Amino acid sequence: MTGRRPTRSTVLPRLLPRPVRAGALTAGALVACASLAAGCGIVSGATGGSGDDTITVMTWAPQGTEATNKPGMPAFAQAYARWINSQGGVNGRRINVLTCNDKNDSVSAARCARRAVQEHAVAVVGSYSQHTDSFMPTLEGAGIPYIGGYGITTDEFTSPLSYPVNGGQPTLLAGLGRTLADTCGPVTLIRPDTIAGDQLPPLLDSGLQAGGHALSGDQRAAEDATAYDSQAQRALQRATTDPAEQGCVVPALGDRTNTFMDSFRRARADYPEVRTATVLGSVDQTTIDASGGASGPYEGSYVTGWYPAASDARWKSMKKVIKEEAFGDNRIDAADAGVQTTWIAYTVFRQVVESLGDGEVSADTVSEALDGGLEVTTGGLTPTLRWKFQDELAAVGFPRLVNANVTLQVVEDGRLVAARKGFTDVTKTLRGADLT
Numbered sequence: 001m002t003g004r005r006p007t008r009s010t011v012l013p014r015l016l017p018r019p020v021r022a023g024a025l026t027a028g029a030l031v032a033c034a035s036l037a038a039g040c041g042i043v044s045g046a047t048g049g050s051g052d053d054t055i056t057v058m059t060w061a062p063q064g065t066e067a068t069n070k071p072g073m074p075a076f077a078q079a080y081a082r083w084i085n086s087q088g089g090v091n092g093r094r095i096n097v098l099t100c101n102d103k104n105d106s107v108s109a110a111r112c113a114r115r116a117v118q119e120h121a122v123a124v125v126g127s128y129s130q131h132t133d134s135f136m137p138t139l140e141g142a143g144i145p146y147i148g149g150y151g152i153t154t155d156e157f158t159s160p161l162s163y164p165v166n167g168g169q170p171t172l173l174a175g176l177g178r179t180l181a182d183t184c185g186p187v188t189l190i191r192p193d194t195i196a197g198d199q200l201p202p203l204l205d206s207g208l209q210a211g212g213h214a215l216s217g218d219q220r221a222a223e224d225a226t227a228y229d230s231q232a233q234r235a236l237q238r239a240t241t242d243p244a245e246q247g248c249v250v251p252a253l254g255d256r257t258n259t260f261m262d263s264f265r266r267a268r269a270d271y272p273e274v275r276t277a278t279v280l281g282s283v284d285q286t287t288i289d290a291s292g293g294a295s296g297p298y299e300g301s302y303v304t305g306w307y308p309a310a311s312d313a314r315w316k317s318m319k320k321v322i323k324e325e326a327f328g329d330n331r332i333d334a335a336d337a338g339v340q341t342t343w344i345a346y347t348v349f350r351q352v353v354e355s356l357g358d359g360e361v362s363a364d365t366v367s368e369a370l371d372g373g374l375e376v377t378t379g380g381l382t383p384t385l386r387w388k389f390q391d392e393l394a395a396v397g398f399p400r401l402v403n404a405n406v407t408l409q410v411v412e413d414g415r416l417v418a419a420r421k422g423f424t425d426v427t428k429t430l431r432g433a434d435l436t
Contacts, residue, residue, distance in 0.1 A: 053093045055353065055361050058121045059342065060100035060112040061128040066224040067104045068254030070128040070150070070338040071331040074099035077126055079326035080346050086325075090353040093361065102127075106134035113138035122363045123147050125349050126342030130196045132156060145367040147352075148345020150281075150338060151306075153196055157398040163370050163387050165344045165378075166306035167404045167426070169196075170203050172279040174426045174433065175406035176250065176304040177207020177216075180277055183302075185245025187216040188235040190260060191252045192223035200252055206433035207426070216250070223256055232263040236271040248275045257282040258291060265297045280305035280337040280409075285416050293414030302419065303409045307344075307381050309418050310335035314380045318343040335416075340381075348376045348385065383423070396433050404430060 059077035061070035074097075081097040089095060098119055100112035113135035116124055124139060126148045132155035139146055140161050149156045151168020180187055189204050191197040201218040208216060217238045221231045239247025251260045257278060268274065280303055288298045308314055319334050321343075326332045332339055352369050353361055376385040382403050393401045405423035409416050 053089075054096050055090070055093050056096040056098065056119055056121050057123050057125045057349065058098040058100060058112070058116040058119070059126050060102045060109075060124070061338065062102045062104040064101070065104040067256070068128075068130075068223070069104075070336075072333055072336050072339040073126055073128055073150075073342045075326065075329055075331040076322070076339045076342045077346065079329070079332065080321055080343070082325045083321045084346075084350070090350050091357065093353065102129045102131070104130065106131040110134040110138065116144055117142045122361055122366050123349060124149075126345030128152065128338055130194070132159070136161070142363065143367065144363045145370065147348055147370075148341055150341055154199060154397065157393075157401045159400065161367060162400050163348070164400055165348060165382060165385060165403065166341060167401055167406065169200060169279070170398060170401065170430055170433070171306070171404050171406050171426050172281075172304045173200055173203035173252070174207040174210075174429045175408070175424055176277055176279060176302065177204040177213075178210050178424075178426065178429055179207070179302055179304070179408060180248050180250070181208045181211020181213035184213070184248035184275060184277075185242045186239050186247040187213070187250060188219055188238045188247070189216045189250045189252065190219045190221050190228070190231055190235055192254070192256075193220035194223060197223070202434050203430075204250065207429050210429045210432060221253060221256075221260070223253060225256065226259065228256075228260040228263040229267065232260065232267040235264070236267055236274065239274045240272045243272070246273060246275055248277055250277050252279055252282050254282055258287050261291060261297045268297075275300060275302075277302040279303065283416075284333070284337065285310065285335045286333055288411055288414060288416060296414070298411045299414065301411045303411070303416060305337065305407045305409055306403075306405070307337070307340050308407060309409055309416060310340075311417075315340070317379065344378050344381055347378050351376050392427055393430055396431060398430065401430075 059074045061073040063069055063071040077097045081095045084090060085094050100115060102109045102112055109129050109131035117138060121144060123145045128150040130152055132153040136155050136159050146162045148165040149162060151164055151166050156162045156164050156168060187208060189201055191200045201216060205215045219231060219235060221228055235249045239249050251257045253260055283298060283303055291297060315334060322332055322334055352366050355369050355374055356365055370387055373386060383405055385402060387402055404425050404427040406426055407423060408420040410419035
């Protein structure tokens with residue numbers, strides 16, 4: 001076994017009762033909040049605090065680490081705040097965006113959450129973290145909603161204060177498995193040797209089994225390795241065991257997927273032809289370009305995503321914000337799934353605030369609006385979103401998963417293009433997932 005395994009529970013958390021609100025914070029939590037200062041930023045030109053018609057929110061993500069990094073998410077959040085404030089805010093209220101570096105570790109993730117409490121954030125919007133065990137209890141204790149998390153952990157689909165805008169890793173892998181069931185021989189999954197990584201094999205297998213395919217080979221790998229030569233060779237060995245069928249290799253290593261593909265490209269010359277496939281977040285157009293485009297290892301790869309391709313006209317409004325408020329900021333890539341998720345998360349938050357009219361905007365009123373059946377539209381980037389705690393996927397541990405749609409893309413001539421029109425709903429596939 002390789003890699004680092006965070007010491008966090010692998011058990012799907014039990015469904016929680018309605019959280020205690022901010023007034024019930026313990027004295028110990030308040031003392032902890034007072035010690036926070038490092039790792040967070042604030043959008044230029046916005047004033048913080050409450051009582052001045054300014055709404056404070058927070059966006060966090062890992063930056064500058066040796067594993068997966070999402071600097072574009074907090075950077076875009078700040079660009080969004082500049083843009084919306086230049087329009088007069090939302091219902092005349094300015095948006096104050098705090099940012100925080102999650103650093104891919106549980107201590108920093110917890111600090112970000114405590115900072116959100118200390119600064120009276122009414123929501124955490126459009127964020128990425130693998131460490132929900134460390135920050136979600138703090139948000140739940142303060143009643144702060146978590147809107148539009150990236151969907152990397154199970155807790156995001158179980159917590160009553162989580163309002164996901166996509167189906168996270170569950171839908172991507174289930175959708176990919178269903179596609180590969182029709183096109184692949186033996187399938188090998190290469191995934192991080194972490195608690196979050198442990199959730200991936202049964203999700204991919206749910207899609208494979210729905211198509212009558214055998215289970216995938218589960219291959220663990222360190223999420224911060226600088227080379228994957230041995231993993232690439234083992235993956236190729238398994239994928240080529242059946243000479244009658246072309247096998248498939250599925251790397252799902254986040255930012256380290258491209259590192260794996262470098263090793264894979266060197267090793268594949270000694271084996272029969274295999275196909276590769278992965279999920280958005282592990283691969284985007286920038287990755288494909290950097291790896292050689294049409295002559296690179298991703299050519300012909302299937303890639304599942306949550307949203308339409310970046311070239312789709314439905315992203316026009318988001319690209320306008322980037323052009324007007326973040327032109328030249330190379331942290332922000334319109335094709336990055338994290339940036340796209342942040343745009344959708346802030347679209348949700350804006351509609352929540354608009355629904356409150358001239359009333360109070362607080363953590364309580366934001367979550368109450370979402371729990372009260374508010375329907376949010378996203379310009380066709382997702383189905384209409386509405387959060388109900390008990391839903392079709394509660395039986396398999398995902399009661400907050402309200403958007404089970406995925407898109408299928410393929411790399412053709414070095415470009416990531418739609419392989420199938422529209423969305424595919426993988427609710428039925430996920431119902432068959434064995435997550436025990």
